Amino acid sequence: MPSYAIIGGSRGIGLEFVRQLALSGDNTVFVTVRNKQKCTHLQDTINKLPHKNVHVLEADVVDKQAIKNAAAEVSRITGGSLDVLIYNAARLEFENILRGLLDYDSEEQLDEEFVQSLKVNVLGPIHTVNTFLPLLRKGAVKKIIIIGSEGGERDFVRRVHLSETAAYGITKAAENMVATKYAAELESEGFTVVSVSPGLVDVSSTYSELEPPPEGSVPKFKVIAKKFYDAFPKTRSLTPREAVERLLVYIESIGPADSGSFKPSLEFDTSTQ
Template sequence: MPSYAIIGGSRGIGLEFVRQLALNEENTVFVTVRNKDKSTHLRATVAQLPHKNVRILQADVVDKQAIKNAATELGRLSGGGLDILIYNAARLEFDNLLRGPGDYDNDEELDEEFIQSFKVNVLGPIHIVNNFLPLLRKGSAKKIIILGSEGGERSFVQHVHISGLGAYGVTKAAEHMVATKYAVALENEGFTVVSVSPGFVDVSGTNSEPLSEGDASKFNDLVVQHFAAFPNAGTLLTPEQAVKRLLLDINNIGPAESGTFRPYPEFDTNKR
């Protein structure tokens, strides 16, 4: 019975991972959220699933003790092992997400956003992997998947001319390196550690709050900019489409792919 841990599954892509994986009664799905009581989309989704194979754990990825507690609880519930870890948590606060390094009102605001993004997007996966690694070592698949982004890849940023997404892009680039470091560290143990891109996904259906008019306009401009740079890429993906592709890839990859960043195929600048 394969076991999965989805880190950050209260909404968006993480929620869709939970839904699709839980539809297979052979899977056991553990999902972490910052706050169980406020995870209304997740609780509603789990209530409608045909099988009772989802376990919800509370753990903010910037709370080191909560991470330790979640890993301990998962080990107790799973019998001590875990097959696949998927780190989906990311800082996506729209008040700051679209800003470039020169777009902040003052140095303090800039520092705060970059530091908070670093805590979630870089230190978060490090603390998660360190605490869940003993469980993964006892699993059969030994796969660590980090949800990355082309926004952290230099060739993509240059091709699309993205000056915004400053804190997000810089910390996603560092997050890709985190995956590579663990791939090297664990290569002799048969692990597969990769960062993967879901593509450009419309997650507005489970947003915690609607975008302001200004943010919505800026986001739409960014969408247009992306697809103008890749005219054959089509349109925004639904979470269902993105996760279906990702799960196929996750099932097929092995140690030979460890350490790589796996872009959304239509956004792969090496194929231009």
């Protein structure tokens, strides 16, 4: 019975991972969220599933003790093992995610956003992998999947002329290196550790609980979107279902020979090149 832990699954891509994986009664699915009571989309999804194989764990990735508690609960339920860890958490604070390096109102604001992004996008996966590693070592699959982004890849940023999303992109670049470091560290143990991008995914249907975007942010987002479509005119946004379906096919197909790689979403469809 394969076991999966989705780190960050209350909405968007993470929520769809939970839904699709839990459709198989053979799977045991764990999902971490920051606040169980506020996860209405997740609870609605679980209520509609045919099997009772989803375990919701409350754990913020910046809270190391909470992550340890979540791993202990996974261990209790599975008997001490985990097959696949999918780190999907990311800092997506709407107002700051659109800012370039020259767009902050103060040096203090810039520092704060970079520190918070580092905690979630870099230290978050490090502490999570370290905590769950004893369970993964006893698993049958030994796969660690970091949900990354082209926004952290130099060639993509240059092609799109993407000066915005500075804190997000820089810390996601570091997150890709986190996956590579673990791939090197765990190579002799037969692990597969990769970073993969889901692509441009429309997750608006499960973000209705959030406050409206800050004033002036929508035009900035449209500017960024235009840069992307100008650089990749044949591409289109995906639904969460489409994105996760192809991600799961990829996750199932990879093995130790792929460890340390980054899979851009654009490689899934060569027509976008």
